[in-house]
Amino acid sequence: EPEVTQTPSHQVTQMGQEVILRCVPISNHLYFYWYRQILGQKVEFLVSFYNNEISEKSEIFDDQFSVERPDGSNFTLKIRSTKLEDSAMYFCASRPPLGAYGYTFGSGTRLTVV
Amino acid sequence: KNEVEQSPQNLTAQEGEFITINCSYSVGISALHWLQQHPGGGIVSLFMLSSGKKKHGRLIATINIQEKHSSLHITASHPRDSAVYICAVFAGGTSYGKLTFGQGTILTVHP
Numbered sequence: 001e002p003e004v005t006q007t008p009s010h011q012v013t014q015m016g017q018e019v020i021l022r023c024v025p026i027s028n029h030l031y032f033y034w035y036r037q038i039l040g041q042k043v044e045f046l047v048s049f050y051n052n053e054i055s056e057k058s059e060i061f062d063d064q065f066s067v068e069r070p071d072g073s074n075f076t077l078k079i080r081s082t083k084l085e086d087s088a089m090y091f092c093a094s095r096p097p098l099g100a101y102g103y104t105f106g107s108g109t110r111l112t113v114v
Numbered sequence: 115k116n117e118v119e120q121s122p123q124n125l126t127a128q129e130g131e132f133i134t135i136n137c138s139y140s141v142g143i144s145a146l147h148w149l150q151q152h153p154g155g156g157i158v159s160l161f162m163l164s165s166g167k168k169k170h171g172r173l174i175a176t177i178n179i180q181e182k183h184s185s186l187h188i189t190a191s192h193p194r195d196s197a198v199y200i201c202a203v204f205a206g207g208t209s210y211g212k213l214t215f216g217q218g219t220i221l222t223v224h225p
Contacts, residue, residue: 031211033211033213043200043215044215045213045214056210103204104159105157105158105159106156107154
């Protein structure tokens, strides 16, 4: 069964450093998403990406965040200057063009900012 | 803004018991997902529903669109069912398909 692949599975970084979280969505999917889950809290929407541009973003997704699909297969989330409160599990997801069927999550990247 | 509420927040059961987890949402949707999250953190999709009822093995999911309510049932529960169960709603329309999540129900099944 097709999978969404995320790397790394765990990343530890120092406050103020830049991090890039990587995702390889399912190949025929057209919508891509990043979500995050702070420990003990709900999963929250960060951003959706379609047709090579951001289609929607939450208030969490401020100027320190950016997304890119540099080569038609990878989908990346960059956090420019990490803060302690960015520590969370970050999930990538993708889905095919029509409706909600086939919505698939990656296994997540646990980001720890120290 | 859609509010998604799950109940109960914590559920403890003995092996073999019938389990029900409920999910209510405040704004009309086009679909609802039931997801499972194990201690390692990964999320797995169990069901996607837009109406009626779906069954997969010991898992049954129902949705009532008019009442904005869905339930996930587990028959003959087993310790390996222990996980966090999350409902997430898909608004469709111009929302570009983002999901809004409930807070999750922590299920523990004892042998």
